[in-house]
Amino acid sequence: MEAHVKLRPVDFATDGIFVAGLAHNPKDMDESIMQAKAAASRALTFITKKAILVEGTITEVNEDRCSGCGYCEIICAYKAIEVDKEKEIAVVNEALCKGCGACVASCRCGALDLRGFSNEQLFDSFEALDLVDVLGE
Ligand code: SF4
Numbered sequence: 001m002e003a004h005v006k007l008r009p010v011d012f013a014t015d016g017i018f019v020a021g022l023a024h025n026p027k028d029m030d031e032s033i034m035q036a037k038a039a040a041s042r043a044l045t046f047i048t049k050k051a052i053l054v055e056g057t058i059t060e061v062n063e064d065r066c067s068g069c070g071y072c073e074i075i076c077a078y079k080a081i082e083v084d085k086e087k088e089i090a091v092v093n094e095a096l097c098k099g100c101g102a103c104v105a106s107c108r109c110g111a112l113d114l115r116g117f118s119n120e121q122l123f124d125s126f127e128a129l130d131l132v133d134v135l136g137e
């Protein structure tokens, strides 16, 4: 499935991977060639850059808490986190992470935080805004 049917029709959800022709769905030759040209053009927008800026809001792993269970790896739709087999600790690919937070919510060990949105940072914000009572803490 493409990243967005209207806005990113030849991109996959994972950055740097593009789709064209029958890999996408059944279509005739003209449409396949048109889509292949679009995919090649999209690829050029990446490979002609000297540097690529990535998201600032990404997941960070607390290695002391990670048990290496691999649940986050299963959850991530962008293939941005995987368990290092030797160290048995989750490792984030910062270039692929979209900061969606799905892995953070799924980690039962509390080993993941979104940069800038850790529990401590959120509760500090609530305290500063005097929202702790409202939220029942
Ligand atoms: S779900 Fe949590 S404990 Fe399990 S591998 Fe991922 S970060 Fe580590």
Ligand code: SF4
Binding pocket: 058, 059, 075, 076, 077, 078, 079, 080, 081, 092, 096, 097, 098, 099, 100, 101, 102, 103, 104
């Ligand atoms: S924040 Fe989202 S994109 Fe990033 S590693 Fe977690 S699930 Fe994957």
